Amino acid sequence: MSRQGVMQAAGNALAFAVQDQRRIKMKPIIKYGASIVLTLAVFLLVLPARHAAWSAQEENHCFTCHTNARKLIQITREIAKARGDKPGASAETEGEG
């Protein structure tokens, strides 16, 4: 199951639990205990997911630059200009490789 799926399932579980608590008369201490456990579970599920998604981008110039097509066009043009007319491959190559 994907992380989004897990988070959704946890959310659904919490909603059902709240509804259950309304329907069934529970002792207050069990009621509060269950709520805290469920909240903690959701928090623990959400935290690593968000952390993972952020890792590649957080304060990362590699990511901000390489996901920006405009910047890349500008830089690759700069590189090509600096390289001049130097060919990348020999013109003497003939035939199918």
Next chain:
Amino acid sequence: MEPLAPHEKIFVDSEFAEDENHGALGCHECHGGNPKDPNWKTAHKGVIKDPSYPDPSSTCGTCHDDIAENYETSFHVSLAPSKKMINMRADPDKAVHSKVDAARESHCNACHSSCGQCHISRPESVEGGLLDGHLFQKRPPMQEVCTACHGSRIGKEYLGEIEGVPPDIHKQKYFKCDKCHKADEMHGDGKDYANRYDVENGPKCLDCHKDIYDAKSENAKNHWIHKDQVSCHVCHSMPYNNCTSCHVGKDKQGLKFYKIKGSFIDFKIGINPLRTEKRPERFVTVRHIPVDQGTFKFYVKNGLTNFDKLPTWKLATPHNVRRKTPQNKTCNACHGNEDLFLLKKDVKREYLKANKDVIVPPNLIPEKRRDD
């Protein structure tokens, strides 16, 4: 295959950050460089373009250790059979041999692959460029990866790009390469095979076509008659590409080049040069390969003095399989049809000795059948 613009080759899709496995890693963890440096020139100091080559153990191998442990035995990385073949043909003198080895390493071995050059980018030998913005591809895309390298022979045959020859029937059934060539075959299994036909988990026609010998099968009789006599391709391949006389060198600017004198479309049945218990057929399709006595003469004179140790017409499995082919139309389309067989007259004089075991002696050509 459409070439990529320079910026397209290095563009990363921001969706990559959502990859729950690879997106969790910082770019520098695999590629090096300094992600905190806003100046791209200095930030790229020490950057490794393909961190999976030549050793993926500290990158891909940290999670995919089961695959990485066999990495060196993958032919896509080692190109081991090509090395073995050239070594067998090379002059035994150490000084000469080392020059041949260096030339082979510089030219032939440039066409290797790696984890990254199949699953993340196009191979370097076809100028690289990220596939789908660095999103990891579990199954490498056929035309951007597989036939980008295996193009002039396999790709053209399979895709039907040889004039007058239809594509492989499996292509028309929408098969991609990985339908037959599984990851286990591509990744190596730790064994040092002499050639790709020996690889244990390589594809076999019978893996799918199990019932061809069943009594109820339409052509069971023909399949039984020819069993172990001819390979599947002898009856089911169409004409395919052959190359000759490859020479390598460097131009005035020091850039590497190769020159292939000619390629031609032909279909030839030869004597199986690699006959084993696994490949018992006497007759197989053979393809002319580009090697020549003078392939490395730019670097060393008489480098391949043992040239005749191996044939230049090699066992081939052309990728333009059809159910009905010109040679299986009737019995006598093949029987007694000299044009289909590799005869002495088809082989260049200077290659005769090398191909002596592959050339079909006239007395082995099956006789014409009267009842056809």
